[in-house]
Structures are given as C-alpha cells and as structure tokens.
Amino acid sequence: xxxxxxxxxxxxxxxxxxxFVLAGxxxxxxxxxxxxxxxxxxxxxxxxxxxxxxxxxxxxxxxGSHGWSDHGQALRKQAIVDAxxxxxxxxxxRDLRLFAAxxxxxxxxxxxxxxxxxxxxxxxxxxxLGRLYREKGDKQRGLILFDKSSTERRIQTLARDFKHTGHxxxxxxxxxxxxxxxxxxxxxxxxxxxxxxxxxxxxxxxxDSTYYNACSHCFDAEGGVVHGLYVR
Numbered sequence: 640x641x642x643x644x645x646x647x648x649x650x651x652x653x654x655x656x657x658x659f660v661l662a663g664x665x666x667x668x669x670x671x672x673x674x675x676x677x678x679x680x681x682x683x684x685x686x687x688x689x690x691x692x693x694x695x696x697x698x699x700x701x702x703g704s705h706g707w708s709d710h711g712q713a714l715r716k717q718a719i720v721d722a723x724x725x726x727x728x729x730x731x732x733r734d735l736r737l738f739a740a741x742x743x744x745x746x747x748x749x750x751x752x753x754x755x756x757x758x759x760x761x762x763x764x765x766x767x768l769g770r771l772y773r774e775k776g777d778k779q780r781g782l783i784l785f786d787k788s789s790t791e792r793r794i795q796t797l798a799r800d801f802k803h804t805g806h807x808x809x810x811x812x813x814x815x816x817x818x819x820x821x822x823x824x825x826x827x828x829x830x831x832x833x834x835x836x837x838x839x840x841x842x843x844x845x846x847d848s849t850y851y852n853a854c855s856h857c858f859d860a861e862g863g864v865v866h867g868l869y870v871r
Contacts, residue, residue, distance in 0.1 A: 640668045640779050640815060641771075643738065643764050644828040646786045648697070648840035651744070651752050658843045661756035662739035662836035663783065664727065664828060665764060665859070670734040675827040677725045681718050685710055694823065695722055695830040697837025697850075716849065719834055723853035726831045731857040738763050738859060739839050741870040759869040761814075766866065767859050768813035780815035786823045786833065843870075 645663035649656050666674060682693035699705040700715045707715055727735060740759035742752055764781060771777035823829040838850035848855075859867030 641768060641781045642666055642668055642671065642828070643760075643781060643783045644826070644832040645760060645783055645818075646823070646829060646832040646836045647756075648833070648836035649844065656844060657743055657745065658840060659742045659744055659752055659756060660739060660836050660840045660843070661760050662737065662832060662839055663760055663764065664832045664835055665736045665738060665767065665781075666730070666734060666828065667779075670730065671828055674726050674730060674735070674831065677729070678722055678827040678831060681722050681725070684714070684718060695719075695827070695834060696823070697834045697841075701837075701841075719838075719850050720853050722831065722834055723838060723850055726827075727835065727854040727857050735857065736767065736859040736867060737835060737854060737857045738767075738867040739836070739869070741839060741843055741868070743843075743871065746871055763859070763867055763869070765813050770861065772813070781813050782815050783818040784826070784829065785818050785820050786829050787820045 643663040643665045645661065647659070647661045649659040651659050678695060679690050682695060683690035686693050695718070696705070697719060699707050700719055703710075703712065703715065727737065731737075738760055740756040742756055744752060747755060761783065764783070768777075768779075768781045771779070821829055823833060834850070835854060838854060841847040841849070842851035842855075858865050
C-alpha cells in the first residue's frame with residue numbers, strides 16, 4: 640500500500656496569515672521503517688536516552704517553544720534541515736514523493752479553503768497512484784493519514800464525497816479507505832509531514848527558504864512536469 644502522511648501549516652481563520660498549506664509525504668509501506676529510523680537518530684540529538692519522547696515539530700523547533708528553548712537555535716534549525724534532507728530527499732524518488740496545496744487565502748474569498756486544499760492534495764495523490772498502475776502495473780491502493788485536528792470530520796466527509804460523487808477533477812479511484820487520523824506524537828512520518836508543510840509555509844509566507852530548499856526537488860513529477868505541487 641502507498642501511504643500519504645499529511646499535515647497542514649498556517650491557519651485558515653487567522654487574518655494575519657496570507658497562506659494556508661496542506662502537504663503530504665507519500666511513501667510505500669515497506670519503506671516507512673527506514674525513514675523512521677533516520678528521524679529517530681535526529682531526535683536522539685535532543686534526548687539520547689529517550690528519543691521517542693521527542694516530537695519533531697517545525698514551529699516549536701524553530702522558535703524554541705514547548706521546551707525546545709533548552710536547545711540552541713542553530714542545533715534546532717539544523718535538525719529540521721537534516722530531517723527534511725534525510726527523511727525526504729534521501730529517499731526520493733524511489734521511495735518517497737511530496738504533494739502539497741498552497742493557497743493564498745485572498746484568492747479564495749468566500750470559498751471553502753479546506754475543501755479546495757484537500758481536493759488538490761487527494762486528487763494529485765490519486766492521479767499518482769493511477770500513473771503507477773498504468774506505467775508499472777502497480778495495483779497497490781493508497782491511504783491518507785492525517786494528524787488529528789479539528790478538521791477531522793470535515794475531511795472524512797469530503798473523502799467520502801470525492802469517492803462516490805466526485806470532485807472538480809472526477810472521482811477518486813485508488814484509495815483503500817477514507818483518511819485515518821493519528822496522534823503525531825506516535826508517528827514519525829506524520830511529524831515529517833508537519834516539517835514539510837512548515838517548510839513550504841515559511842517559504843511562501845515569510846520568504847524563508849532555509850527548509851524548503853532541502854526538499855523542494857522532491858515533489859511528484861514526470862517528464863519534467865511537476866504534478867505534486869499546486870500553488871495559487
């Protein structure tokens with residue numbers, strides 16, 4: 640099965656923020672363990688005895704909040720870059736691809752931004768799975784795994800509607816089940832999705848490409864055309 644671990648960055652309701660980002664890290668199920676091992680090694684820099692107690696979370700790591708102030712800023716920032724470089728870039732393109740919807744909120748006044756973002760993310764991952772089937776005979780289905788959030792019920796409803804009644808691009812055909820929601824503290828891959836979403840958000844919202852540059856070449860693409868990234 641192909642898994643898409645997804646998370647968001649930015650707030651739909653915060654008027655001080657221009658962008659909202661929904662991003663996902665797509666990985667084949669048998670590769671998740673090796674990505675987790677590498678992320679655990681990065682977490683161990685901050686708690687060698689109990690690395691699993693360390694949650695890799697972009698905003699607190701950069702700003703030093705939620706206990707991260709105990710560690711130097713340079714060390715924290717380097718850990719984000721390394722997590723993106725090892726967890727994402729090292730495994731691209733054979734094992735891992737990125738997908739993201741980047742919405743400038745002013746462009747969608749009066750529209751359901753959560754729906755648009757999820758439509759873009761889920762349809763692009765679905766198209767990727769369809770391409771794998773057509774080109775490589777890969778019949779594996781896909782599953783999206785989200786960080787637990789207040790949008791859980793909304794996402795579940797959208798996923799069901801997209802499967803049975805369609806969305807702007809047709810009907811999703813390659814999902815095994817509606818999205819699953821996990822506690823990010825228990826999943827390194829959800830934490831990696833958080834770092835990816837945060838890197839993209841920092842790039843667009845603040846013009847800070849420090850983290851984005853570590854993974855920007857990993858969006859799903861074919862023949863020089865990038866399919867995995869939607870920006871509007």
